[in-house]
Amino acid sequence: xxxxxxxxxxxxxxxxxxxxxxxxxxxxxxxxxxxxxxxxxxxxxxxxxxxxxxxxxxxxxxxxxxxxxxxxxxx
Numbered sequence: 001x002x003x004x005x006x007x008x009x010x011x012x013x014x015x016x017x018x019x020x021x022x023x024x025x026x027x028x029x030x031x032x033x034x035x036x037x038x039x040x041x042x043x044x045x046x047x048x049x050x051x052x053x054x055x056x057x058x059x060x061x062x063x064x065x066x067x068x069x070x071x072x073x074x075x
Contacts, residue, residue, distance in 0.1 A: 003037075003038060004038060004039060004040050004056070004059065005034075005038045005039065005059065005060075006032075006034055006038060006039040006040070006059055006060055006061075006062050007039065007040045007042065007052060007053065007056060007059050007060070007061045007062065008025045008028050008029055008032070008034065008036075008039040008040070008041050008042070008062045008063075009025060009028075009042055009043070009044050009049065009061060009062065009063045010022065010023060010024045010025040010027075010028065010041070010042070010043045010044065010064075011023065011043075011044040011045075011063055011064050012044075012064070013064045013065075013066055014066070023064040025039075025041035025042065025043065026041065028062055028063070028064060028070075029041075031070040032062050032070045032072060033070075033072075034062065034072075039062075040052055040056065040059070044063075060072075060075045061075075062075060
């Protein structure tokens with residue numbers, strides 16, 4: 001896992017209609033304007049999620065944001 005700069009976590013958000021929807025980690029890379037090759041991609045519900053977070057405490061974690069602000073400055 002050389003040159004990884006981020007952990008990008010796919011997770012659920014609540015839509016305007018009140019229903020949950022899932023945002024994939026690759027979609028988050030697009031929204032944050034991050035090259036997927038520079039990221040560790042994981043699903044929050046996957047059993048490796050906590051292991052990856054603990055193993056890489058130095059990497060910023062990028063997740064879906066209810067407010068829609070996907071600038072890296074907001075991380």
